[in-house]
Amino acid sequence: MVLFSKFRPLLQTVLKPAEQLQTIxxxxxxxxxxxxxxxxxxxxxxxxxxxxxxxxxxxxxxQSFDERYEIFLHTIYTQVMRDQLKALERKVRRLEHARGDNKGWYYRPISDHLAELEQKKAAEKSDGYSAILAPRELPPPRTWPVPPQN
Known part of the structure; x- marks a missing residue:
C-alpha cells in the first residue's frame, strides 16, 4: 500500500492524462x-x-447593439433631411411658377447627397484610370518661331 501511494502521481499521469492536464x-x-x-x-x-x-x-x-442603433439613427436623419430639402425645392418651384418668376438662376437645385457620395467613391475607386474620369493633361505650351537674328 505504501508503494502504491509513493507512485500514485506517476500512475495518475500515465492512466489519466486528461484529468491531470485539466488540473494543471x-x-x-x-x-x-x-x-x-x-x-x-x-x-x-x-x-x-x-x-x-x-x-x-x-x-x-x-457590431454592438449601440453601434447599430447609431447607424440606424444616422440613416433616418439623412433621409429626413433629404426629404426636407426636396420639399423646399418643390416649394421654390411652385412659387416660381405661381409668381411667374423667370429669374431662377439665383436658386441652385440641391443634388442628392447620397448620389454625390457615390460619385466621389466611384472617382476614388477609378484612381484616374477611367477614360471618363481621368484628368486631362495639358499639351505642352506652343513655342513661337523665333525670327532669325542678324
Whole structure:
C-alpha cells in the first residue's frame, strides 16, 4: 500500500492524462493569477468577460447593439433631411411658377447627397484610370518661331 501511494502521481499521469492536464490548466489559469496579470489601470470593457473567441468576435467582427442603433439613427436623419430639402425645392418651384418668376438662376437645385457620395467613391475607386474620369493633361505650351537674328 505504501508503494502504491509513493507512485500514485506517476500512475495518475500515465492512466489519466486528461484529468491531470485539466488540473494543471486550472491551477495555472486561476483567478488570482489573472488578477496579477491585469494592471490596476485597466478599464473593463463589456467584452472582457467573454470567452476568448467570443471576445474577439464582439470586439472586431460583430457590431454592438449601440453601434447599430447609431447607424440606424444616422440613416433616418439623412433621409429626413433629404426629404426636407426636396420639399423646399418643390416649394421654390411652385412659387416660381405661381409668381411667374423667370429669374431662377439665383436658386441652385440641391443634388442628392447620397448620389454625390457615390460619385466621389466611384472617382476614388477609378484612381484616374477611367477614360471618363481621368484628368486631362495639358499639351505642352506652343513655342513661337523665333525670327532669325542678324
Amino acid at each position: 490548466v486550472k491551477r495555472w489559469s486561476s483567478e488570482r493569477r489573472m488578477q496579477m496579470m491585469i494592471s490596476e489601470f485597466h478599464e473593463r470593457k463589456f467584452f472582457d468577460l467573454f470567452h476568448p473567441l467570443r471576445r474577439f468576435m464582439t470586439r472586431y467582427v460583430v
